[in-house]
Amino acid sequence: MPTSPEVQAFASGFPVTLLHIAVSVAMLLAAAAIYIVLTPHKEISLVRQGNVAAAVDLGGVLVALAIPLAYSLKGSTSLVDVALWGVATVAVQLLAFRLVDLVLRGLPKRIQDGEMAAAALLVGAKLATAMIVAAAVAT
Secondary structure (H helix, E strand, O other): OOOOHHHHHHHHHHHHHHHHHHHHHHHHHHHHHHHHHHOOOOHHHHHHOOOHHHHHHHHHHHHHHHHHHHHHHHHOOOHHHHHHHHHHHHHHHHHHHHHHHHHOOOHHHHHHOOOHHHHHHHHHHHHHHHHHHHHHHHO
């Protein structure tokens, strides 16, 4: 029984899509782990202790890392492309995060102290850099 071209395209394309998603999610998790190691405060411990500011900051970091990864995934045509652009955007994002932390010094200590205003500003700055990196990748 012959299958339609749509079903054939799905059957051949879906496994590739899953592989691209898996590679992108692995890069997101690796980038988040690197970020956690590089931050001056121990966000996971703070989140476990109920520090809402740390949770907001870490959640914002995950979104800010995912935005450029999503754009690099959208523009990629192969698994190698996904990996190359993904690593490049993650590296740029981590550098941008570090610069934001340096410019807005004192905020990590305020996040440790549970200050939501500091977390909101830090998340905003990190999301802004993520959008700029994503737009650069999309061009």
